[in-house]
Amino acid sequence: MSLRTKFMLALLLTGLAAVAMVGGLAYVGMTKKVDSIRREQAAEHFHATVTAYLQQYGSWQASPGRDGFDEYMRSGDRPPPLSDGAQGEERRPPPPPQGGEGRPRAGEPPFRFILADQDYRVLLGAGVYHPGEPLPDAARKDARAVTVNGSVVAYVSPEGVITPSKQELQYLAAMRDALWFGVSAAAVLAVALGLLLSRSLGRTLGCLTDAVRAMHGGSLLQRVPVQGKDEVAELAAAFNDMSEKLARSHKELQDSHQTILLQAEQMRELSVRDALTKLHNRRHFDEQASTLFSHAVRHKRPLSVVIGDIDYFKKINDQFSHATGDAVLRQVGEILRSHMRLSDLVARYGGEEFVIAFPETELPQAAALCDKLRGMIESFPWHQVHPELKVTMSMGVYADLAAGTAEAMLQKADALLYRAKETGRNRVCFAA
């Protein structure tokens, strides 16, 4: 059940309960009060009726009896209430028990109280006592004497039965209708208020729920409308603040994570690069050459490895300066790098030594490529670096996987390089 429905139900139930309680209490209280007034008036009227009745007949024994009295009570034209002190005054004679237009009326007498004769013997028991039995002492206490010509001829007790009149019943029905109208009006008012209040409350809470779901989905920066100054508005403002802080710190975290990744990548790159020539270094070459060798053996594919060494490099250093030697190393590295395929592997192996691995390359192609590289190094306009500078390179190329390892192939290439140096330098020696 949604919060809005709960809220409306709570208002509805509270409204109904309040109206039912107030209306019910008022109804019960009023009914009791009306009942007590009616009872008082009825008792007074009964006393007056009995007095008038007995005045007419002198005594209860002289009267036509109970039926006569009941008929007398039922008649609409009753004497005005009489007090004990009114005895002896001239009274309007009560109407006869029967006769007269429209009388007697049908049905029960309007009230029936306990009536006893002057000796407290019950005449009318009102459903409590039997006629003829003595009235108990407790009942005698409240009994009121009926006097005729100065003598007590009967006693009337306020205990009895009252039959509500048609008019009284109409009053009670009108009260019940008013109570039901109040309950219905309260229900309509509660629903209307519930709708009104829950709409504004539900809107903010709905926005908050959507925003939290969105945050859960990854969108940390959320804003919900802040309306009014109540606790819900405070909650919405606090949520906006929290979402903003969370999004900001998440961004900072992401940025620093990115920086760390970048730095790690730079460090990794630095660790596999030669600082002077920017070619890969020996460690990286050894790792990668080993992988290339395994791949070539597994797939029975050709692989050629090369070692190149700048001729008389010590002399270059000595004759032209160490800086010139560095410039030569950088330029040779650039010539080698710019003529490699992406799949080839070239590195500065140390000092003035460079190594190359050509995957998917047979010896003749590798030897031809090396000779081309050697020619390029030789023909580079070194005089632009220094007028008298000349640079050449000797190379050894080896392509037999039977050597067993990449390292062993490199040793074979190194032997061929030695041969190239021995046989005059600026040349490429190779062997299958």
Ligand SMILES: Nc1nc2c(ncn2[C@@H]2O[C@H](COP(=O)(O)OP(=O)(O)OP(=O)(O)O)[C@@H](O)[C@H]2O)c(=O)[nH]1
């Ligand atoms: N400028 C410079 N010189 C270096 C660097 N690394 C090594 N060298 C020098 O390179 C020289 C290599 O000399 P050798 O091993 O005698 O070889 P070579 O003089 O080239 O003689 P051959 O190889 O027989 O032709 C040494 O003098 C090293 O100091 C470097 O990074 N920069």
